[in-house]
């Protein structure tokens with residue numbers, strides 16, 4: 284049974300305040316190490332996929348908590364996800380918080396993953412954060428994007444098709460127009476290359492309707508607007 288310090292005050296027991304210094308090393312483990320190394324070295328986010336229940340775990344797990352089977356398959360997930368839940372932190376606790384309050388923390392389910400993971404919601408308007416919003420992670424550099432599209436479908440919906448291993452794609456919708464613009468931007472350069480235009484031939488596009496507006500996320504689903 285615990286003894287309250289007030290009770291000891293009257294007992295004559297000698298007390299002095301102290302803190303336990305406890306140095307320790309945290310080991311990320313085999314699976315965790317690969318997860319962090321891929322983000323650090325290649326800016327890619329990988330999860331692991333259970334062969335039995337087909338759930339993709341992110342952060343990756345070595346064992347499926349549902350099927351209790353070992354997991355060895357790694358799958359790359361998207362860097363865009365949906366906010367499942369969140370909280371806005373307003374109370375300051377010095378020394379343990381990632382930044383000065385107020386800030387938001389949320390659980391994000393990245394496209395292609397079956398689970399969510401907790402992360403700081405950076406650069407968001409705290410008054411407009413909401414469950415179901417969409418947001419990007421990791422990428423912070425500039426890329427070429429399509430500001431106008433005509434004569435082709437700006438999106439390629441791959442849902443229902445198979446990937447290299449025969450698995451059915453469930454979330455993959457490509458921004459084809461943006462991908463072409465990014466490739467062109469790479470050739471045009473951003474400095475003194477002196478190449479004002481790029482003609483792209485043979486790109487895998489679908490002729491059709493649509494415009495650049497289709498590439499934009501609806502405002503109510505945009506985490507950073």
Ligand SMILES: [Zn+2]
Nearest residue numbers: 333336347350
């Ligand atoms: Zn499973």
